[in-house]
């Protein structure tokens with residue numbers, strides 16, 4: 018048992034673990050990750066690097082954060098961290114509150130005469146007496162600085178635990194709605210993701226998108242996007258809410274955010290050669306300027322090929338939020354451009370642009386453990402602050418039988434920068450010594 | 461004031477601060493070459509005075525464009541220079557022994573300020589996206605300044621350490637702070653970089669959670685920001701556990717510094733994410 022403990026606490030284990038985590042993250046920073054990279058780019062990378070690709074797939078480096086390799090490394094890392102944090106807490110307690118194991122070595126001390134004057138000087142320099150046995154005592158400036166590292170590592174531990182909890186139990190769903198559209202509770206969402214222990218998310222309540230307001234800067238960049246939403250409860254009661262970015266809504270235990278996407282919804286009618294009418298609704302993300310287009314591809318169930326669509330906010334390219342958006346559709350090598358109310362032909366279809374409305378995305382997030390995550394963050398930062406901005410300095414006053422009281426000073430890792438402080442204290446001591454000499458002479 | 465007048469005022473105050481920093485660099489470099497402590501004192505005072513027009517120039521820009529100094533390259537560089545100078549002055553207040561670092565830091569600041577001006581007007585005026593709002597966003601963006609300030613100081617101490625170690629006798633190296641002082645300075649500022657970089661990462665995560673209901677998305681800049689933070693953690697561990705002081709620590713600090721530059725200045729330009737919307 019002891020050897021396992023010392024394995025987890027050994028310096029080389031800790032360093033190896035840190036290096037391992039770093040190397041894995043580096044790999045994830047370099048190798049395209051499956052969930053971040055578009056499918057085409059992902060397979061192109063693997064085709065271009067056939068040998069590397071095998072290693073990457075074997076180790077799961079293309080989905081590092083869900084790979085067994087990362088899970089194992091993180092588990093060992095957390096075990097080592099937990100044991101070490103406990104040891105560090107014991108160490109900090111010993112350094113601040115418990116009696117010292119041994120007193121400093123005799124030859125390093127400076128003898129002093131006027132103990133009271135020194136104590137006053139120590140108090141003035143914010144040294145606090147943390148231990149005394151009547152003869153010797155220990156003063157520490159910033160004793161809380163000793164708790165910096167234990168807190169930092171505890172924060173890290175809580176952070177890892179809470180992240181895991183959030184990862185396993187949270188779910189998110191994205192719903193894209195156009196103005197006036199109602200989505201009923203239980204409807205499927207446009208995109209969902211969920212942790213291992215969370216159910217697949219479905220729409221938790223009936224929602225109506227009552228309005229979408231977009232505000233622009235003078236440079237055509239989006240200044241604010243505000244959504245007016247209405248939540249319709251099972252008893253028919255309605256709650257109106259306004260959703261803007263950075264100001265999420267809490268509703269029935271869920272956090273509702275604005276998604277980054279919004280644009281125009283195009284309502285189309287496709288007439289096939291046999292007179293059948295098919296309706297199509299294309300939600301296309303908004304362009305970033307009046308001269309550029311917003312793009313999205315669609316697979317419509319009654320169309321064999323993929324339909325490529327883009328739109329310009331204003332057919333005349335004058336406004337970013339024009340009254341006459343221009344829709345361009347491409348099917349194979351056929352292309353058609355439509356304004357609201359216009360007809361055209363693409364492939365074997367006659368197509369009509371019936372209506373255009375605004376649409377925007379809403380994110381429904383259900384997560385558990387976020388509070389732990391932020392508590393971990395705060396502890397970690399507090400620890401870091403205490404460690405580097407309030408470094409502890411210690412003064413021991415030791416009285417040995419038959420000798421004058423000696424003073425010892427220690428400033429840990431910042432000794433070279435803080436040695437002036439001790440010189441300042443010593444200056445007082447020398448004065449103390451000379452006072453004593455004077456007194457002796459007088460007597 | 462009309463926008464044009466404000467622009468001219470901003471340029472004048474900017475160049476005024478550059479002049480002070482230039483003079484300050486001159487004194488500090490002279491202090492290094494001649495080994496005169498008085499030169500450092502004058503240099504530090506000049507730098508402190510230069511901070512005044514510098515702050516005014518940044519405020520004028522803020523006023524003119526209605527957003528903080530974080531979106532365009534020129535304003536970001538200028539804010540960074542202000543961060544480095546403030547960190548350096550705070551350091552000299554705490555431990556006057558390290559004033560010699562000014563001989564390398566201040567010329568760096570002048571270069572950064574001149575570079576800032578070169579980028580001015582190279583991109584059309586941009587406005588911040590709607591998400592660039594809220595207290596967590598401000599903390600996220602503001603903490604970059606002390607984080608990079610701390611990194612610059614740690615790296616400068618590392619460079620001076622390596623120079624002094626290589627040529628210990630004669631020349632400039634004899635006048636720079638003693639090796640143990642440089643090493644401790646490197647250690648302290650690596651620790652502060654860990655702290656401020658941590659704040660930057662954490663506040664970014666809180667901001668992301670508030671904006672999009674997701675605190676971490678493993679986007680390339682996020683991943684590399686974590687890598688940078690762990691690199692500093694590794695450096696501090698190597699120091700404590702494996703005696704990597706002095707030369708080894710100095711080299712490793714340079715590596716961490718380069719990784720931080722890569723994360724902050726290079727990746728946002730080549731990857732598409734929310735982080736590509738600054739440093740335009």
Ligand code: HEM
Pocket residue numbers: 031034035094095097098101105108166169170173430651654689690692693694696697699700
């Ligand atoms: C397996 C995980 C880890 C273990 C077991 C561990 C353990 C330790 C130990 C035992 C110390 C010395 C404590 C003392 O002397 O009182 C230490 C110091 C430190 N650790 Fe960790 N640590 C781990 C991960 C991390 C991580 C991920 C970071 C942050 C990036 C970190 C940051 C630090 C810092 C800043 C110090 C202080 C270095 C100094 O100023 O000398 N540690 N760690």
